[in-house]
Every structure is written in C-alpha cells, then in structure tokens.
Amino acid sequence: MPSIAENKIIDEKIIIEYDNKKVTIDVYDTPLGHRFLSALKNNLTKKRILEKNFCFLGWASSKRDLSHLVVELNKSVEQINSFSFQPRYEKIHPFVTDDFQFSARLPIGRDDRMMGLRLKHDACNLLHRYFEELQGTAWKISDFYRQADPETKYAIRQLNNLCHEIESWVLSYRKTKYEPEWIRPSQITTFLNAPRYNLHDEDFELFKQNRYKRELGGVYLHWSQVGKTLYEVFRDENAPKMTDALCSEINHQKYYSGEFDIEWGRTISEDDEFKKEEMIKYRDWLKENNFDWDNNRLSLGYIKLGQIDIQKNFEGKNFLEVYEEMHNNLNIKRIYTDIENVSCDYPYSLDNDGWKQIQMEGLRKGYESSSLR
16 A cells, blocks of 8 residues: 555544654545444444553563563463463463573674574464463454453463564564664554454455555554464564464454554565565465465455654654654553544553553453454
C-alpha cells in the first residue's frame, strides 16, 4: 500500500494521547478500514483493558531492558509451576539473560557470522512452545488455560508477551551498537478480551499490495492469533527446510480485531538493498518449500490500515528525532475518535501499583476473544 498521500482516507480520525504527546491516525478508506474502525470503537465503548505490559517493543533505551524482562519472565514461570494442572504440565526451568543473547565480546555487525549481541532463538522457540501448549489457539483454547486461575492465566499470557518484548529489545539494542538508524521500535495496541473477526475474501489482496514494507508512522493490522508466520520461520530459523514440526507452528493470518500496530522505526522496503536481498532469498525459500508467493491466503505481508502523518504530527522530523520524542512518551493515556467521539481513558501506567491486578480482573471474565463475531 503506498503512502498516505496516494490513498483515500476515512473522515473519522483516531487520536492517541500519550503523556506529553498527541498523534492522529488517518485510516484508509477500504472495506477493511471501515470494519477495523468499527471494531476499535467497540473496544473503546466496552472499556476493554489496554495491555500496557505489551505495548512498546524494540525501544532499546527503555528501562524495560533484558535484565528487567527476564526477572518478569521468571515471575510468570514460578506462578505457572506452582499451579496444580490436571494432568500436570512439565516443569519450566527459570531463564537467565544469557539464554537470549550472545556475548558482547563476540564481533558485532551486519555480517551473519558476527554473533555479538545477537538473539538466541532456541529460548524464544521454547517459550513459544510453552505458550501454545498452555493457552491453545484462538479457535481452540487449551484445557490447561481453561482450568487456570486468573493469576496463572496472566502468567501464561506473559510467556508470549515477554518473549516478543525480549526479541524486539535484543534486536534493537544490538542495532544501537553499529547502525542505530535501523533500530525497530514499534507500538502494539491490543485490548484484553478483544473479539476477533474473520477477514473477508477481499481483504487478503491487501497483503499483496503492501507486502513487507514498513513505513515510519504506518499503522498495520495486528497479528491476533497464536503461531508463527512463514516470514518469521524464514527469518528466525535461518531459512530452514520445512518439516512437519515446523509446519505445525505456522499459521496464516485470518482475523482482525480492532487492534493495531504502529511502526516507529525508519521506513524500510525493497528500495533498501539489504531488504531487497532478503526478499529475494525469502521468495526463493518459499518456492523451494512449495509455497506460492502470489497465493494471498498465505498472508505474505502486512496489511496497512492507515498512517500517522509525520509532517503534521512531528513537524517533519526525521526518524531519530521522532524516536527521541516518543521515547519520553511510552504510555498511552487515552484513545478516541474525533467525529463520533468514542473514547476510553487509560489512567494507570506500568509504574503504578495494581496494574497487574487490573489485568487479572479482566481475565476473570473469561477468554472472550476465543469466540468469533
């Protein structure tokens, strides 16, 4: 999907208020854009809880660094191990920071042979397995999750949330050491118990229109299901030969949920040589494993829903200047729309006591998002 200047946009805007910043999202005038906006307004009207513990990923200068995240992860591991599942679930061993990141003493750089500070995927894959077994999928919640109390449900969800936050932090932190202009900060805007809706047939063409381009200030359809995409398997597993085990991990995007991601990193597309090279290898890998690049049902890409106009909202600042401004605003206070004025306030932050309790209270209502509308 091209930039905002080349798209028709819906009159009604989405406005996000941070601690000391306000941004406006222009939503593209597509059938999915209208349905997404309606689903978002439903989340706001129902006052669904914004998952602030899984909101800002890849901010290398955040106080939520690797050491902090591993401490939080082990709290969840301890809670899961203490719960009496029937039948019993395997004991999960505590993690350490070295499980997720190679030593800084190794060479650091873009070359694949330079392993310094790179992400260790084995621990992340293990966390993904634990999470998928303990929670199940959006269409089939596991028996483990159904019998868990709210605190254990919260801990299970944290396995997934913290895994992705760790992955993003490690990747961005490493970039700060040799090419800080390519760190990948993002905003994941999700709501506890947000209903999921099936994508329509026409929506799948949008994957092909945008593919894997990510634009600074771009707003993208959130991945609201369990499992890995083909691109994640290619990237994380170093283009492996597909096996039955790997195939079982893969899901193709099929839902929207009124949730969205914002790209706060520098615009990246096949106009950039390293991205072009990666996409050539990716298409070759798909072909070798009998996946058709032109099959829109494989959801090969990101659906772009809209755009934050950087010129208007940030006075045309470049990426690093936008990063510095947003770095001091990693807390959402309010989301609303400007015409119908559908609004929801989020008065707590991760620095407040009780934010965990707020989320657990939401989980007491059950896993509403397991049902489809």
